[in-house]
Amino acid sequence: xxxxxxxxxxxxxxxxxxxxxxxxxxxxxxxxxxxxxxxxxxxxxxxxxxxxxxxxxxxxxxxxxxxxxxxxxxxxxxxxxxxxxxxxxxxxxxxxxxxxxxxxxxxxxxxxxxxxxxxxxxxxxxxxxxxxxxxxxxxxxxxxxxxxxxxxxxxxxxxxxxxxxxxxxxxxxxxxxxxxxxxxxxxxxxxxxxxxxxxxxxxxxxxxxxxxxxxxxxxxxxxxxxxxxxxxxxxxxxxxxxxxxxxxxxxxxxxxxxxxxxxxxxxxxxxxxxxxxxxxxxxxxxxxxxxxxxxxxxxxxxxxxxxxxxxxxxxxxxxxxxxxxxxxxxxxxxxxxxxxxxxxxxxxxxxxxxxxxxxxxxxxxxxxxxxxxxxxxxxxxxxxxxxxxxxxxxxxxxxxxxxxxxxxxxxxxxxxxxxxxxxxxxxxxxxxxxxxxxxxxxxxxxxxxxxxxxxxxxxxxxxxxxxxxxxxxxx
Numbered sequence: 037x038x039x040x041x042x043x044x045x046x047x048x049x050x051x052x053x054x055x056x057x058x059x060x061x062x063x064x065x066x067x068x069x070x071x072x073x074x075x076x077x078x079x080x081x082x083x084x085x086x087x088x089x090x091x092x093x094x095x096x097x098x099x100x101x102x103x104x105x106x107x108x109x110x111x112x113x114x115x116x117x118x119x120x121x122x123x124x125x126x127x128x129x130x131x132x133x134x135x136x137x138x139x140x141x142x143x144x145x146x147x148x149x150x151x152x153x154x155x156x157x158x159x160x161x162x163x164x165x166x167x168x169x170x171x172x173x174x175x176x177x178x179x180x181x182x183x184x185x186x187x188x189x190x191x192x193x194x195x196x197x198x199x200x201x202x203x204x205x206x207x208x209x210x211x212x213x214x215x216x217x218x219x220x221x222x223x224x225x226x227x228x229x230x231x232x233x234x235x236x237x238x239x240x241x242x243x244x245x246x247x248x249x250x251x252x253x254x255x256x257x258x259x260x261x262x263x264x265x266x267x268x269x270x271x272x273x274x275x276x277x278x279x280x281x282x283x284x285x286x287x288x289x290x291x292x293x294x295x296x297x298x299x300x301x302x303x304x305x306x307x308x309x310x311x312x313x314x315x316x317x318x319x320x321x322x323x324x325x326x327x328x329x330x331x332x333x334x335x336x337x338x339x340x341x342x343x344x345x346x347x348x349x350x351x352x353x354x355x356x357x358x359x360x361x362x363x364x365x366x367x368x369x370x371x372x373x374x375x376x377x378x379x380x381x382x383x384x385x386x387x388x389x390x391x392x393x394x395x396x397x398x399x400x401x402x403x404x405x406x407x408x409x410x411x412x413x414x415x416x417x418x419x420x421x422x423x424x425x426x427x428x429x430x431x432x433x434x435x436x437x438x439x440x441x442x443x444x445x446x447x448x449x450x451x452x453x454x455x456x457x458x459x460x461x462x463x464x465x466x467x468x469x470x471x472x473x474x475x476x477x478x479x480x481x482x483x484x485x486x487x488x489x490x491x492x493x494x495x496x497x498x499x500x501x502x503x504x505x506x507x508x509x510x511x
Contacts, residue, residue: 037078038506039293040247040498048075052205053300057228065200065223068301072203076169083167090130091202094177095195097123101184102191109187116185123181127174135171137164139368169209171365175332177202180216182336189217197223206297210290210508212308212328219303226302236299238476238484241491243292246472248494250465251285252501253458254278257450262419262429266440271447272432274459278450279419280412281462284313286507287326292472307473313411313466316403317395318382321411329365333358348388355387356380366418371426375417382410404467 037044052071059067077084100119106112145157180201183189192198201223207214261267261275291308298305312325322330338358344351356377363376386393395403413430420426475483 037075039290039297040244040506042498045495045498049297056301065194066196068205069196069200069203072200072205072208075205076203076208079168080165086130086134086167086170087173087203088199090127090174090177091199093126094123094181094202095192095198097181098184098191098198099193101181106184106187112185120181120185123178127178131170131174134164134167136364136368143370172211172213173202173208175213176215179213179332179336183215183217189220192223204298204303206301206303207294207305210287210294210506211326212291212294212305213332214305214328215332218306222303228302232299232302232304234479234484235476236296238479238487239296239299239472240293241487241494242472242475243289243296244494244498245289245490246285246292247289247506248497248501249490250458250462251282251289253455254282254285254462255507257455257459258282258419260446260450264443264446266443267432267446268443269432269435271443271450272429274450276412276416276429276433278459279415280313280408281459281466283415283418283507284309284466285462288472290506290508295473309471310473311466311471313408314404315407316398316400317386317393317407318379318410319386321407322379322383329362333362337361351387352384355383359383370423371417371420374423374426375414378410378414378417 037048039045048071056064056067056071073084073087076087097119101116104113104116106116141158148154148156180189180192180198184191192201201214201216201219204214255278258275258279261271261278264271267275288309295305295308306328308326308328310324310327312321315321315324338354341354341357342350343354357380359376359380360373361376363372363374363379366372366375386395395406398406413433416429416433417423417426420429476487
């Protein structure tokens with residue numbers, strides 16, 4: 037079930053909100069947990085047992101951690117260390133098996149075949165189906181045990197409360213990754229005000245508009261260009277820009293709607309996007325893009341590896357390793373490894389250059405344009421199905437090449453007025469419009485009216501669109 041589906045908008049959400057506010061306060065966490073499991077299990081009910089297993093493990097680990105005193109920076113007992121190891125190992129094992137088993141087997145077989153040892157290939161019929169959202173809820177559940185171990189959060193005694201935190205449907209399958217310490221107090225007590233609900237409704241309207249009005253048509257362009265058998269350099273750049281807009285508006289729209297639903301339920305989730313394409317360097321880009329993931333990797337992986345405390349070479353190695361793992365977190369494919377390597381290399385290079393970085397000396401607009409170009413070129417590996425396809429696409433971007441006569445048909449499709457207007461609108465909003473977070477901070481009547489109009493237009497367009505995927509659902 038996705039937020040932009042008819043089922044969610046017209047049936048699930050109204051019923052969930054009406055019942056949530058109609059029930060006594062003490063039953064709301066239980067009700068929210070039940071609705072979240074229904075939401076999650078709609079596509080494949082068997083996956084709810086996997087999430088329940090992860091939840092049970094971390095809940096028990098939290099109880100074990102809490103049996104001995106925990107002070108920030110203080111000593112830990114063997115039992116506490118064992119509980120932390122069980123939590124981290126079990127979550128990473130679930131993630132590794134369900135997300136990387138097929139990738140590992142395929143990579144091994146390709147390597148063996150390349151070495152001429154076909155007889156040593158692993159011929160298995162076992163193929164694993166990736167459970168939706170496993171990358172998000174395992175990280176979220178694991179963050180609880182780590183926060184408790186560090187003394188940054190208290191263990192939860194009530195299982196329903198903890199299950200509600202792990203499974204909460206607004207951010208369950210595509211984030212933002214909400215760390216336990218960020219909502220621990222809100223799980224104990226939170227306010228439900230008209231102001232919060234109103235801001236949540238406005239947030240949702242803007243998120244749905246970004247998805248339906250901008251991300252979907254840009255995604256149509258990108259799909260046409262990337263899937264074409266032949267494309268000119270101009271078409272390739274046009275398709276790449278379309279994909280850059282699609283992934284930004286698609287993912288930030290989902291985050292907006294997740295934050296919106298949280299507000300309607302009384303929660304305040306962290307901001308996940310901060311106009312990333314206005315960044316003047318890749319370092320700044322990662323302070324603005326998917327903030328909940330970048331801060332998670334910084335706090336739980338980069339700092340755990342030593343951060344920048346163990347010398348220059350180790351700092352660069354840590355940056356590269358974190359980004360490679362971040363790339364693999366997105367998908368089980370060498371394309372994502374390359375994508376992570378590009379960003380890791382850029383982060384290391386910018387850190388090495390410091391104030392000598394050319395990007396810091398250029399006018400703001402030029403720096404922004406170069407950073408957008410670098411991020412977009414890296415998106416080629418994110419979007420292409422295979423490494424060879426990504427390399428062919430990069431070759432198309434570089435200019436000369438054989439263009440088949442049928443490529444003219446592609447131009448006739450992707451340069452239609454509707455798509456050109458969508459691209460212009462996407463560019464204008466990317467670089468000049470206020471963010472949803474700021475726009476909804478103080479709602480006025482004109483802003484409210486604007487959000488209402490956008491909501492109506494988005495719902496009307498939704499009726500006509502068959503193309504409606506969320507990119508981050510596959511992660």
